[in-house]
Amino acid sequence: GAGVSQSPSNKVTEKGKDVELRCDPISGHTALYWYRQSLGQGLEFLIYFQGNSAPDKSGLPSDRFSAERTGGSVSTLTIQRTQQEDSAVYLCAPAEAGGSYEQYFGPGTRLTVT
Amino acid sequence: AQSVTQLDSQVPVFEEAPVELRCNYSSSVSVYLFWYVQYPNQGLQLLLKYLSGSTLVKGINGFEAEFNKSQTSFHLRKPSVHISDTAEYFCAVRLNNNDMRFGAGTRLTVKP
Numbered sequence: 001g002a003g004v005s006q007s008p009s010n011k012v013t014e015k016g017k018d019v020e021l022r023c024d025p026i027s028g029h030t031a032l033y034w035y036r037q038s039l040g041q042g043l044e045f046l047i048y049f050q051g052n053s054a055p056d057k058s059g060l061p062s063d064r065f066s067a068e069r070t071g072g073s074v075s076t077l078t079i080q081r082t083q084q085e086d087s088a089v090y091l092c093a094p095a096e097a098g099g100s101y102e103q104y105f106g107p108g109t110r111l112t113v114t
Numbered sequence: 115a116q117s118v119t120q121l122d123s124q125v126p127v128f129e130e131a132p133v134e135l136r137c138n139y140s141s142s143v144s145v146y147l148f149w150y151v152q153y154p155n156q157g158l159q160l161l162l163k164y165l166s167g168s169t170l171v172k173g174i175n176g177f178e179a180e181f182n183k184s185q186t187s188f189h190l191r192k193p194s195v196h197i198s199d200t201a202e203y204f205c206a207v208r209l210n211n212n213d214m215r216f217g218a219g220t221r222l223t224v225k226p
């Protein structure tokens with residue numbers, strides 16, 4: 001999606017290590033989603049940020065996962081003590097909070113846990 | 115709880131043939147409906163969306179979808195597909211809040 005960058009594009013890490021994934025969204029979009037896409041699977045909702053409201057963390061699969069969004073812009077998703085089942089493509093999607101509700105997907109970070 | 119079901123995981127079709135990709139959702143409340151496309155090695159992009167109004171929605175690249183409330187469906191159609199339409203297609207439903215759910219995807223393969 002235009003104006004949405006994610007870094008790194010690829011990350012290979014050893015089991016047990018912590019990783020931090022970054023999303024730089026389009027300015028002006030107060031809402032932001034994180035998803036996980038495993039091989040051959042659909043998108044799995046992880047977390048949702050909307051303005052200054054408390055984030056909706058209902059999709060986070062375990063307490064090893066956390067995310068924050070600073071200043072309503074850049075967001076980071078942190079996975080602690082990574083496991084092999086964490087291997088997936090992690091997508092961030094800023095969204096229009098009102099009106100069209102369209103999401104603008106970033107290119108994703110492909111995480112491989114060895 | 116509400117969910118999205120894409121009835122076909124794979125749809126092979128010949129070039130210039132019509133195609134329908136099926137999507138059903140389960141929800142007792144008003145929803146907003148979307149179709150996203152993911153071309154090989156690319157990110158997801160919006161094809162079309164239904165928020166309100168006319169139940170027939172036209173999107174990019176000649177695709178259209180029809181919202182059928184009684185059947186809780188939002189099937190995607192194209193009258194004549196091209197090789198370049200080969201991609202993964204995702205149906206998505208958003209409730210009247212931030213709850214967004216995606217289907218498992220349908221892989222459309224267009225053969226010459």
